[in-house]
Amino acid sequence: xxxxxAIQVLPTLPDKELVPVxxxxxxxxxxxxxxxxxxxxxxxIEGDYDKLMEIVKQxxxxxxxxxxxxxxxxxxxxxxxxxxxxxxxxxxxxxxxVKDGE
Numbered sequence: 001x002x003x004x005x006a007i008q009v010l011p012t013l014p015d016k017e018l019v020p021v022x023x024x025x026x027x028x029x030x031x032x033x034x035x036x037x038x039x040x041x042x043x044x045i046e047g048d049y050d051k052l053m054e055i056v057k058q059x060x061x062x063x064x065x066x067x068x069x070x071x072x073x074x075x076x077x078x079x080x081x082x083x084x085x086x087x088x089x090x091x092x093x094x095x096x097x098v099k100d101g102e
Contacts, residue, residue: 001085004046004078009059011068024066025059037089042074046089047066 011018026043030036032055034047034093045052056075063071080086 004048
């Protein structure tokens with residue numbers, strides 16, 4: 001795994017109208033079969049860099065098809081093509097995740 005991407009899609013709609021559009025974008029991202037973590041401000045995915053860039057591109061179209069007249073998209077990319085790859089989502093947050101029974 002050589003990349004992770006955090007993406008925030010903000011449709012140019014009033015707050016209550018943008019949530020269904022963002023939901024469609026998240027649904028699309030999750031349908032891609034990659035490790036995905038949804039948080040209140042962004043969705044993080046990890047995998048092959050080229051696949052992630054295609055997902056970022058398609059998120060724009062998904063949002064517009066879902067009713068966004070326009071949008072602002074903010075993307076953070078962690079990329080390391082070397083053999084060691086990147087720190088994974090699990091590497092970064094598992095220590096903060098509460099396990100059942102704890």
